[in-house]
Amino acid sequence: MQRILKCIYNPFYAAQRAFRPSRPGAIADLTVRKIQLWRTGLGTAAWLVLVMSYKPVDTAEGVEAVASDKFDQSWTGTLVLVCAFPFVIALFAFAAQGALRGLYLRRSLKPFGSVAALMGSMATFPLAVASDPATTGFRDFIGIPGKVVLISLCTWSLGFALYGIVLCLLHVFRTADIHEVLPPILATLLVWVMAALDVINNENAEVPALAKIVFLLGAPVSVTALSCWELYRLRKYHNVTVRQALGH
Incomplete structure (x- = not known):
């Protein structure tokens, strides 16, 4: 009961419950956790170096644009994970x-439940702020008390969704609940798909070609290397391999 109440008034705690792996008997390896943090951090660091080098961030508008770009990138990465995840x-x-x-x-x-929780939390924003006549009529219908509840729900969902996106990318939609080898495999797939999308969409067109290649490959190569290290550590110290996971 205390956990339920804490989830109700603390969206960040609710996000931890929804997006962190919690399978009983799962391997608890502090080094693997650090690898996961490094894997997420290096991808973010490579993006920040690119932005700080080639985009103006010396004004409030520049900072806002950078923050918006990072959110869009994180949300796109999450959507790519959502699409690749079932397959x-x-x-x-x-x-x-x-x-x-x-x-x-x-x-x-549980991993599919985390996907549903994130999508559900994001669905509250159009209901609260969209100008569509249907949602406007709904807000008029519920009146002031309903609007207070709706705004409170939207505020709660904002904290839940933003922290949830970070946890989803860090824990790869808690796929360690299925098996420990899945997070590094999915993380590697995600980062290469994101790099391919950047090429297709011609992102960072203003960046010189050589620098673009370095930054384009920096995140995928570093994330892949750390994922391979994670798989190596699982095999060496815990006797966990992809073949063993599949029962071969």
Whole structure:
């Protein structure tokens, strides 16, 4: 009961409950946790160096634009994860042998729940602020008390969603609840897909070609290296490998 009440008045605590892995018996390795932090931090650092080098941030408008760009990038990365997530989980589960297949599908309920929680929290914003006649009519219908509740819900959802996006990218939609090898695999897939999208959309067109190549490859290469290190550590110290996870 105390946890439920804390989730109600503390959206950041609720986000931790929704997006952090919590499977009983999961490997608790402090070094692996640090690797995950480094993996997320290096991708962010590479982006910040690019922005600070080639975009003006010496005014309030510049800072706001940079913050907006970072949110858009994080949200795009989250959406890419949401799209790739079902296919990777399905491929992983159906590649597993025997009873492992059903086990992984059952374990996927919490990660899928985290996806639903994030999408649900984001859905409250259009209801509160959109100018569509349907939502305007709804806000008029509920009156002042309803608007107070709606604004409170939107404020709660904002904290939940923003912190949730960070945790989703850090814990890769809590896929360690399915198996420990999945977060580094999905993180690597995500970062290369994001790099491909940058190429397709011609992001940072004002950046010199050589610098663009360095920054474009910096995040994918560093994240891939750390993901491989994470898989190596799982194999060396915990006897956990992708083949073993699949029952081969």
